[in-house]
Amino acid sequence: MHDQPSVIELLQAVKNFINDTAAPNLTGHAAFHAKIASNVIDIIMRDISARPENDRREIQQLQALLEAEGLNDLAELNRILCERIRTGEITGANDDLMAHLKAAAISQIKVDQPRYSGLKTALGSDGD
Secondary structure, three states, X not given: OOOOOOHHHHXXXXXXXXXXXXXXXXXXXXXXXXXXXXXXXXXXXXXXXXXXXXXXHHHHHHHHHHOOOOOOOHHHHHXXXXXXXXXXXXXXXXXXXXXXXXXXXXXXXXXXXXXXXXXXXXXXXXXX
16 A cells, blocks of 8 residues: 655655745735745646646647657657748648647646636637
8 A cells, every 4th residue: 555645745745834924924926925935836736726627638639640640758849840831831820730739739728827817718719
């Protein structure tokens, strides 16, 4: 049986310490940096939770866009996409490219800035 705390639980413990113990005793620049540290931990926890699904979805989108169904390496798929954009083989006129870029941006905003005011609008038009 694996009974150690998960990475998310460990990060939450650190965040709780920062927010509940350290930050209330800090002022000025140190308090500001404690707030930043807490926010960074939030981003890390959201990324850990969302990354597997985001990567899976991005791989599927890129495989379809690039007609590369057998390729599962996200970095390589993105390298190929960049090369095709650089050479003009794929342009901004390609609706599938634009849909992929929008979906990738929305996924990243959900991790980085989930309270971003434009996210709700983007999600409404995207159906996520």
